[in-house]
Amino acid sequence: MTSPLAHARIRSADVRAAVALPGVRAVLTGTESAIMCGEVLEDRPPLARGRVRYYGEPVAVVVADTEAAAAAGARAVRFEYEPLPPVRSVREALAEGAPLVHPELGTYRIAQQPVVPMAGSNVADHAKVRRGEPARAFGEADVVVEARYSLPQVDHAAMETRGVRCEILPDGRIELHTCSQAPFAVQKTIATYFRLGVGSVVVHTPLVGGGFGGKAPVQLEVIAVLCAQALGGRPVKLVNSREQDIAGSPVGPGLDARIRLGATRAGRLVAAELEYWLDIGAYADSTPRIARAVASACTGPYRIDAVRCDVRCVYTNHTYATAWRGFGYMPMTFAIERTMDKLAARLGQDRAELRRANLIGPGDRTPTQVDLTENLLGDLPKCLERARALVGWRAERAAGEDRHVRGQGIACFWKTSSSPPNATSGALVTFNSDGSVNLAVGAVEMGAGTKTTAAQILAQRLDMPLEQVHLHMDVNTLVDPEHWKTVASMSTYMVGQAVLDAAEDAIRQLRRMGGVVLRCSPEDLDVGGGRVFLKDDPDLFVAVKDVAHGYQYPDGDAVGGQVMGRGAYIMRHLTLLDPETGLGMPGPSWTVGAQAVEVELDTRDFTYRILKAVTVMDAGRVLNPPAARGVVMGGMSMGLGYGSRECLMYGDRGELLNDQLRTYKVMRAGEEPAEYAVEFVETPQVNAPLGARPIGEHGVLGMPAALASALSAAAGVELDTVPLTPERIWRAVRQGRR
């Protein structure tokens, strides 16, 4: 059962009629458990307790023998609410005398620093960047542009809704099956909340039907454990309906922004004053980490030496937010890139040219004062140059047939991981008796091909056919080595390093055994093609299959044992950001790129077609070309979806209006751009597996900005929000806003 109100006090909950129904085993409400959830700030009860803070918030759960009996039970539960004034936007949340979403803010336990809650306000967190002297730099600027933006929340709209199965064994062990991106985080979280040893919680994930960040948080798992507990450990299953998945489980944050940029007359950026307010909805979840990610990249990929940036997480009575593909970078990029267009207009410069002249590069410093090198950053100028070429860049809009005009837009992006400084990954390689190998990694497969890429890396290093590398698509925390979380585009980077490490370990063992068999030093040997062979005489070899499980001499006795490759990786040299200045190292590298869009706009009713969408990204090295193109195109499609149609819509009382795919629109096959152009620049990252940079999320980042830029060019007005429906463009044109 979920809340029908966005903000209300729970006066009473009457479950007696429901409990009495046939097939109903238990009814739980928020008052039965004292657990408070939250990976950063523990501000959220698993079921609403005393107060509901968003429409769709889980308030009660009925456990029954069948889904039908559970539904009948849910209809019989009676809640009485006393409505409270809802906080319907960031603006309302920050207004003088605004209702407080969390009057208790300040008393919540902090689960993971850093987070800076402001008691007595709706500000859950505040991250800062202070660099140089912006006040003085603005004084010296010839041109200053300032703009405000307000961008809506977004759903992940994964094909598979979230779901979980839980059983508690007689010895107390909790077995959880969940379609999560973060089985190891689920394990630790459940162990903490239920005061168990971490090993007493076993989490299984299947091949997950899409995540996009939405399956990184822990939500239904806690409710499922409570339900199983109420039934003496019997297995329970809890699966979101689409409506519950959109309204009740966490979504992507909205963003309000105020961007102020100062530049010289020649178009050199000298100062930035940036305020970002994330609409995190009713609970903080991982958004304080998103705030720091936004802070660390707050200027976009441009060289600006004087920066003042404030990022705040703002509570509203919207569905609570969590990671969404790009971790806050997509709306941030929108705000920066739209302002760059405005600056270009003010200076009378070409939009692409202004960007080119200000691109951050090796030798420059990031907002958090990281000294950039080519290895850290890749080749952004080349990405921009290729994107311009691929879209056939023209500065001005062009007349098309009759009332149609064409417009082009461009955007640049950068992103680093903003992962915890101790994020870790592991890999285990074992051998079958025919010499083929089994690879165990803890990363979740959810369509991005992470596991396949890991297998490819191993096959390449062991010089064996990919078909001889076997892996399982599921994850089991009991046997698979820990992988932090399958998020932040870091899986290939981290898993890949662990796999290479495991391969080296296995090769070392194979060479040692080979040395025994071939009566030579291990240093004389190499491994490949299913053989351990002499480097200088490859015809002298022993088959891997004959040494991988110990070697048996012709007379029967044996030496050695199973070869098992063990590999590990942990982030290095990352630091938390300084709370006052932001100083710190937020990730192991940046992935940069440029994106462009061409549209054809009907100037009568403002419908439009996306003719072309372009992404050029520095991938370091492309490991799996079709998969890389696919993941980038998927990101572009998602970004264009957010730019054009996707958004959560709330009514006057803060109630979510579109919790179904009938009304929450995602792009359909026939609505895609006529052409996707994806190209990669390759500046290998020397400390990454085979030089590959992260590319998983990045296709999404600049797309809404590039679309808005193209439509603004075509319509002749500045379009400063999304989604860009024809009505919204019509309104902007009618208001003649420039």
Added chain:
Amino acid sequence: MIPFDFSYHRPDSVAEAVASYRRLERAGLEPVYYGGGTEIITLARQGELRTGAVIDLKGVPECRALMCRDGSVLLGAGLTLAEVGERGGWAPLAEAVGRIADHTSRCRITLGGNLAGQLPYREAVLPLLLVDTVAVVAGDGGLRRIRLADVFRGSLRLAPGTFLAQLEVPLDEADGPHFASKRTRLDWVDYPLLTLVGVRAGGRVRMAFSGLCGYPFRDPAMERDLQAGRIEDAIGHIPGPVVDDLHGSADYRRHVLAGALHDALEVLRA
């Protein structure tokens, strides 16, 4: 999941269908007639519809009729929108139904179901309102022929227990060009901000609209204005409040209407 039990009935004749309805009604099961089921299933799943029995009309031969005769076409109400679009033999109808939902759904939604549905759009009715369509209604006395305009006023107004079995569409009446246009918030598959279907018949412009008001309609005053090419006046004669919702505002709907009328008149008055 549909969270309640119900019985399923599939009669083979009109008489059996009506008799089943009466019997189930007396048993207190609040039966509903069932075409493609898309709306019944979705509403039942959301707890917005409850019934103890559904009577599937797809086994009633009359409901599956598809026949051309003397410049008219006889369409069974149990034909799916996909069938009507592909084999109904009338372009205005094909274009109107071709933009309802998606193809998968159009292979389930029936013509009668679209007209009788609870969603306010009922776009399949638009071309049918433009000619003197006859509704063949099944009831206790068997089949009865009534002018569609007399039983469809915004929605299908039929007595409980009766159902729409067939539609006789005198498509030769529309002897001039036709025009159809659908506009949504943005997506190809979505509810209409405006669906407009127009024909010329005997030199007169006829037009019907959906999405504009909370029901589909055809309006004589608007048609007089349109015949004279007075688009602004026609917009002033919209017979009810213009819808203002999450799909689009009333203002924008009027703006879209103006453009669509302009395009329609270019074709219909040519």
